[in-house]
Amino acid sequence: MFRCRVRADREFRDAQREIQALLQTHTEMPWPDAPDPVAATTQDTAEAVPEADFLPPEFRAPSRQDVAGFMMRWDQPLVVDGEVRECPACGAYRNWVVLCLRDDSVWLRCRAGHTAREPGLDAAWYNRHSGPADHWHPTLEDGLRHLGH
Template sequence: MKRAGRGHEVEEDARVFHRIRRQAKEPTEALSQFAALHAQLQGQVPPGFGVPAPAPEPFAPAVVMDDFLPPELRVPSHDQVGGKMMPWSQPLVLDGEMVACTECGAYRDWLILSTRGEIWLRCRAGHQQHETRIDTAWYNRHSGPADATHATFEDCLRHLGH
């Protein structure tokens, strides 16, 4: 291969780069359109620019209310409730063992009471026993929404039919 022809290739490369540089200096069609639009819009101000903003309209003060719910629809907070209870009619099985009343032997139709972080079971005969195998998390998972609140424990027992 000859190296003498190399000079001719260099001259051709220089002409190509010169042509590319010349074309880059000439504005493209899009650039020409942008320049014409820019010249046309020069000195124009958008509507509303420089005009002071209108003063806010005066409004009537809102009526102050003590709460958004009427008293008959308000639910007491957890610190206002002495406890919660729910009926449990089927047998209660804990740790593979059916729970029975320690006094009368009843094994179904329980009331499960949750109060002060403890769980108590109450049979139909009115016997109560502390249940340590159930915690308040278990109670909350298994209880439904409260359908009523009562002022006394006896009112709640009557409401649940005990």
């Protein structure tokens, strides 16, 4: 009974160490060039168009060069534009794995293994709804196994 808890605690500590190591490598990397503050203040704010994503471009999911994409679990029904999405092959409407790829596309994978592109979602939606990455996986199968699919 307690071995499962010890194993879960150890896996959590290992994940924390991986995240700390990842953060350490990112803090050692040079920051991208900042825009000129004088030029930024002279721009008319009325002409500025808000972006669909609140993250800077270098932190958005599809711009990551070291991975092919991100994935997260979505256990509740997924509602897009007021409609509950269901798998076109089997009709499942919950327990999704949401995949966000570099090309700004979002794909849904049901528990049965059917995968379909979701045109109503994009990387901005994924960035707003996903948490921090807790593991890096070399293959899609390893990531799916980690997420319980």
